[in-house]
Amino acid sequence: MKIEVNSAGKMQKEILVSLTPKEMEQFLINATRQLSIGLKVRGFREGHIPRNVAESAIGKDKLWQEASKEAIESSYIEIIEKENLHPIGRPWINILKLAAGNNFEFKITIPIMPQIDMPDYKQIAKDVVKKKKKDVSVEEQEINDSLKWLQKSRKDNDTSEFDDKFAQSVGSFKTLEELKSNIKEGLKYEKEQKAQQRIRLEVLDKIAQELDLEVPEILLQEELDKMQNELEQQVAAMDMTLDKYLENAKQTIVQVRNEWEDTAKTRVLNALVLRLIADKENIEPDEKEVEERANRYLMQFKDVKDAEKNINPDYLRLYISGIIRNEKVFELLEAVNVK
Template sequence: MTDIKTTIKELPESEIEILCEVPTEVFEKERPIALKKVGEEVTLPGFRKGHVPEATLIQKFGEALILEEMANLAIDRAYPEILKKHKVHAIAMPAVAVTKLAMGNPFEFKLTFQVMPEITLPDYKTIAKEVMKGEEPTEANDEEVAQAEKELLKQFATKDADDKEVIPELTLELAQKFGPFTTVDEFKAKIHESLSHEKTNRAREKKRMQTMEKVADGMTVKLPKVLIDGEIDRMLAQFRHDVSQMGMKFEDYLATTKKTEDDLRKEWAPDAEKRSKVQIALGKIAETEKLEVLKEDLDREVNHILEQYKDADPARARIHLEMMLTNEKVFQFLEGQK
């Protein structure tokens, strides 16, 4: 649909409006496809599904229904072309308004997009260098190893005559219940390794978030409300899932805490704004430093997820994973500034 005419107009509050006109001859090519689609969706006595004559369809449902389906088809076909032509970086689906729809005339419609606002980042390299330079101890100490050992052995605790918990002494037999260990010391060494690895990961995540929070705090941007609302929606969906995993209905949780969903949304708004700013900053750094995910890496990760979760939406999975992999590249870049 390369013949589509478009006029772009910038609006306040990080919005753009694109007026679109599909020529008459191009628009009318959608008619047989629209008729076929409508015919496959309706059921009429005396006709097999998908075999209702055009005249019967129009008599029964009216020309307006066919035109409406033609409009939907034309918009769906034009949408990716419009995004590409105007390099629109939309942050939400556009509002669509049909402005002219009649047979024998060009089809006209209007798209209103919420786009990413202007962003000015602080000196993120200096911020990263300052945050990353301090080293935290990440090796597990004897006390931590002993506590972890105790927690593991609690599964085999018994009760004494006074009904007090008695934790058994570590033996090779008990150690081997956790893996094919040949000595008790080997088991303790594994606990030490796992705890040290966990502490290293926590320290790295802490520095990453400290860096990005400082970057977000120093960033100049006016966040569109749709971004914050979207983040709250994700937080709410995750919270609903967490509550259900605890065996409780979300509605029961609200009743117990005497809160409404709106109360939660208001409480979470500041955190959602912070999260949104961090993600925008990560995206802007990736764009500035030209940090991109290789197609083969992304394909591999998408395929892995789709193998694990058969019902996952491939397009959504791809978008999410591309963002996560890009974020990791940004974090690695910032860690390299120390």
């Protein structure tokens, strides 16, 4: 295998790969074996079809397509390890030449972490919190509005007075004051969480401005794909297809993705900032914690075994590792303000 690694900006590498016909032979054998499963050819027992006959029945295009897919996957893993590369997103593959008797040539483009000097992110976090953090309070009117919402949400259309009897009918409360206290705590917690999220996003934004990073197209499109998938799940929960949703909105998916671009760029930059800080501080999630969280996630499904079949365990652990790593970075930044 011949490879050539080139930089394509601060955050991308382009890898040109060339495999000889001899190197492709094993991938073609594997592809023939895989595509022969269930293949029926008159005069031969299933699973005992000669390779040349199977190749003819499968067709050259389909065979080379399968072989090239395996060759790319195998080469990619080998190259990443050999060149000590650390991709932060999925690769883009561009096939340059694929024909029998010729070298198989393709280009891999991968996003990588930039090698840059980090600003004083702890001081930035401290400054933002100092300017933005405010004490959270809950007004009596907000509590009363919540009581009215509780009353309206009851199936029996209860219109009784807000008293101890009402509180006892709502849950394990003895008095109205207990219920109101519980509501106040809930509203306060919700406000604190929203305030914390706003401050966290502003901290990341300030750090990103200091870094002056450009979002690689490969990461932007990957984030837009995630957002599209999120939308598909949301409309599916409403028993609607994405196509139907777009039809009702009188928009195309291209228009929607264009509208999302600024949000997608912000999300990518936030993720990059968190990862850069984690790398600099050597923050890594504990494997035991990752395993525990993964198990808890799977327990949400009615059929855990079925969920395990449909969810790639490696991707799940990678996803949860990212969440835990980000939490630890925020804990680090917020601890600065406690001192």
